[in-house]
Amino acid sequence: MRLVLKPLHPFKPGPVRAEILADGSVVLSDDAAGEIDAPEDVRANIRAAYENGLRTCASETIELQAARSEGGRTLRPFAMTAYTGAAMRVEGFYRPVVIDLAGLRVPSKALPILRGHDPERIVAHTDDVQVTAQRVRVTGLMSGVGPAAQEVLQLSDNGFPWQSSVGASVERMEYVDAGASVKVNGRTVDGPAVVARASTLREISFVPLGADPGTSAKVSEGGS
Numbered sequence: 001m002r003l004v005l006k007p008l009h010p011f012k013p014g015p016v017r018a019e020i021l022a023d024g025s026v027v028l029s030d031d032a033a034g035e036i037d038a039p040e041d042v043r044a045n046i047r048a049a050y051e052n053g054l055r056t057c058a059s060e061t062i063e064l065q066a067a068r069s070e071g072g073r074t075l076r077p078f079a080m081t082a083y084t085g086a087a088m089r090v091e092g093f094y095r096p097v098v099i100d101l102a103g104l105r106v107p108s109k110a111l112p113i114l115r116g117h118d119p120e121r122i123v124a125h126t127d128d129v130q131v132t133a134q135r136v137r138v139t140g141l142m143s144g145v146g147p148a149a150q151e152v153l154q155l156s157d158n159g160f161p162w163q164s165s166v167g168a169s170v171e172r173m174e175y176v177d178a179g180a181s182v183k184v185n186g187r188t189v190d191g192p193a194v195v196a197r198a199s200t201l202r203e204i205s206f207v208p209l210g211a212d213p214g215t216s217a218k219v220s221e222g223g224s
Contacts, residue, residue: 085185088211121148162217163210172198
C-alpha cells in the first residue's frame with residue numbers, strides 16, 4: 001500500500017510517500033531526498049491509520065505534523081475538520097442552519113481556537129484555513145496557556161474524541177420554507193431551513209458534541 005501524504009513540518013514541500021511493508025514497518029520517502037527518517041510516533045500513527053481502515057482508501061490524505069518551537073516553547077499542532085457543509089441544529093434557531101461555503105469569508109489564516117465558543121477560554125490559534133466546496137479544514141498550534149487549553153490537551157492525550165464547531169457572523173440569510181429546497185455545498189437542502197449565504201468565520205471551538213456531527217479535532221501526540 002502507498003499513500004501520498006500532505007507535507008507539513010518538518011518535511012520539505014512536495015509529496016511524501018508512505019509504504020506499509022508486509023512486516024508492518026513504515027517507509028517514508030520523497031522525490032528529492034529518497035527515504036526520510038521520521039520519528040517513531042509518526043510511523044506509529046500511519047500504521048494505526050492503515051490498521052483502522054485506510055487500506056481501503058488509498059487516496060486518503062494524512063497530515064504529518066510535528067511540534068514546533070515558538071518563543072522558546074514547544075507547541076503541539078492540531079488539525080480540525082471544522083465543518084462539513086451539513087445542516088446543523090443551532091441554539092437560537094427554530095430550523096436547521098446551513099453555512100454556504102461559497103459565501104464564507106475567512107479574514108485571516110490566524111484565527112482564535114476557543115473552548116465552547118467562550119472568548120475567555122483560549123485554546124489555540126490556526127496557521128492555515130482551507131475552505132473547499134464541501135468542508136472547512138484548519139491546522140494550527142496549541143498556543144493557549146490557561147485551564148481550557150490544558151483540559152483540551154489532557155483529554156486529547158486520554159483519547160477523547162473532540163469535535164469542532166465554527167463561530168461565524170452572518171451578513172445575509174436565506175429562509176427556505178417547508179416544501180421548498182435549495183442547492184448548498186453540493187447537496188440539496190429541504191426546507192424548512194436557514195442558509196447563511198454570506199458569513200465571516202470568526203473562530204472555531206473544541207466541543208464534545210458538534211452541531212455538525214461530521215466534524216473532528218485531533219491534537220498531535222506530546223513528546224516523551
